[in-house]
Amino acid sequence: MKDKLYEYLLMLGDNSMILGHRLSELCGHGPSLETDIALTNISLDLFGQVRSYFQYAAELKGEATEDSIAFLRFDRDYRNVILVEQPNTDFAHVIGRQFLFDAFHLPLLEQLMKSNDEMIAAIAAKSIKESRYHLRFSSSWVKRLGDGTEESHNRMQEAINHLYPLVSELFRETETEKGMKELGIGADLELIKESFDEKVKTILSEATLEIPAVPSRQTNGKTGIHTEQMGFILAELQYMQRAYPNMQW
Amino acid sequence: MTSVQNKNIDNLLRELTDPEIPVLSIMDMGIVREVETNGKDLFIKITPTYSGCPAMDTIATDIKLKMDAAGYNTTVKLILSPAWTTDWITENGRRELEKYGIASPLDEISDKYALIDGKRIVKCTNCGSTNTKVVSQFGSTACKALFKCEDCLEPFDYFKCLT
Numbered sequence: 548m549k550d551k552l553y554e555y556l557l558m559l560g561d562n563s564m565i566l567g568h569r570l571s572e573l574c575g576h577g578p579s580l581e582t583d584i585a586l587t588n589i590s591l592d593l594f595g596q597v598r599s600y601f602q603y604a605a606e607l608k609g610e611a612t613e614d615s616i617a618f619l620r621f622d623r624d625y626r627n628v629i630l631v632e633q634p635n636t637d638f639a640h641v642i643g644r645q646f647l648f649d650a651f652h653l654p655l656l657e658q659l660m661k662s663n664d665e666m667i668a669a670i671a672a673k674s675i676k677e678s679r680y681h682l683r684f685s686s687s688w689v690k691r692l693g694d695g696t697e698e699s700h701n702r703m704q705e706a707i708n709h710l711y712p713l714v715s716e717l718f719r720e721t722e723t724e725k726g727m728k729e730l731g732i733g734a735d736l737e738l739i740k741e742s743f744d745e746k747v748k749t750i751l752s753e754a755t756l757e758i759p760a761v762p763s764r765q766t767n768g769k770t771g772i773h774t775e776q777m778g779f780i781l782a783e784l785q786y787m788q789r790a791y792p793n794m795q796w
Numbered sequence: 797m798t799s800v801q802n803k804n805i806d807n808l809l810r811e812l813t814d815p816e817i818p819v820l821s822i823m824d825m826g827i828v829r830e831v832e833t834n835g836k837d838l839f840i841k842i843t844p845t846y847s848g849c850p851a852m853d854t855i856a857t858d859i860k861l862k863m864d865a866a867g868y869n870t871t872v873k874l875i876l877s878p879a880w881t882t883d884w885i886t887e888n889g890r891r892e893l894e895k896y897g898i899a900s901p902l903d904e905i906s907d908k909y910a911l912i913d914g915k916r917i918v919k920c921t922n923c924g925s926t927n928t929k930v931v932s933q934f935g936s937t938a939c940k941a942l943f944k945c946e947d948c949l950e951p952f953d954y955f956k957c958l959t
């Protein structure tokens with residue numbers, strides 16, 4: 548039970564951390580000052596949430612710290628979905644990735660606020676206030692690009708087409724998620740999917756975009772099977788801790 | 797807002813500010829949630845404004861240094877629940893924010909009108925006009941949005957409502 552809970556905390560934390568890392572890469576490189584600041588602020592919120600999850604995980608595990616959990620695992624030990632490790636290519640991809648994650652994250656946190664685990668409930672109650680702003684930001688950009696010029700419309704649609712096959716993994720329940728759901732600690736992915744589908748349908752339609760009829764990909768990031776992207780991410784993320792063990796800022 | 801029985805402790809805490817908004821004391825910010833004393837042992841619970849707020853570690857250290865220097869043996873604990881809301885910023889805190897050039901948070905509904913629908917209701921901190929426009933939903937820090945006054949043309953921060 549303790550091991551399962553620990554693993555569940557990694558799943559929650561790793562999604563926020565890897566997405567947060569991707570967004571942090573845009574610091575100083577955003578397409579405009581406002582979007583640059585917004586994306587890095589979202590990154591900061593996500594890292595704040597990660598710290599709460601990992602501090603709790605470290606307490607459970609003993610002989611671990613938030614830093615060792617964040618920086619000293621190998622790629623197979625990370626539990627994030629493949630969606631969040633997608634690289635920052637076109638701005639439409641950055642926005643598409645953020646929107647699809649936010650549309651999942653908000654109903655997830657809504658459920659976790661009612662978790663039997665007090666600590667998870669507290670972290671979720673704190674995080675949801677921030678994630679509402681994230682979803683607002685990403686939705687407004689999906690609409691702005693989708694319902695913008697022909698060029699921005701096409702690029703936003705292309706990004707959605709590219710990312711959408713990765714969505715199914717969010718809702719494919721692992722043993723850990725099933726166990727946590729049954730104990731009333733974790734979320735019910737089926738219920739999240741209902742709100743997710745509803746939200747995505749509404750926003751894409753307002754953005755004059757289509758939900759692509761593409762087959763889903765059988766990705767398994769949640770059990771540690773990542774794409775080649777993960778190695779590059781970890782190389783940058785872990786470099787300082789590996790080079791200077793136990794360093795502090 | 798937490799009321800601190802011990803006037804000496806209360807005064808000391810009021811001298812500490814949020815490093816990102818140096819005019820606002822941590823008491824006016826509403827982040828000090830509980831203060832307990834047991835002789836010279838002092839227990840203080842603080843709650844973060846935003847989870848990623850980089851100022852929290854600094855604030856916790858500042859509290860410990862200041863109170864220890866005043867002769868206490870201080871323990872500072874970060875708590876998450878109940879989560880901080882902008883309603884905990886005191887009236888005095890709001891005035892200080894405005895003077896500093898940050899528009900204070902509106903109520904939840906007006907906040908949405910201003911940020912999403914672009915309603916011109918946030919008061920410019922420079923000239924007082926409400927002919928203002930949201931430039932970006934995220935400003936210099938996660939807790940603020942960036943606005944611009946269309947009368948005096950000054951840009952300013954607006955402290956977003958968090959409930």
Ligand SMILES: [Zn+2]
Pocket residue numbers: 920921922923924925945946947948949950
């Ligand atoms: Zn003005």
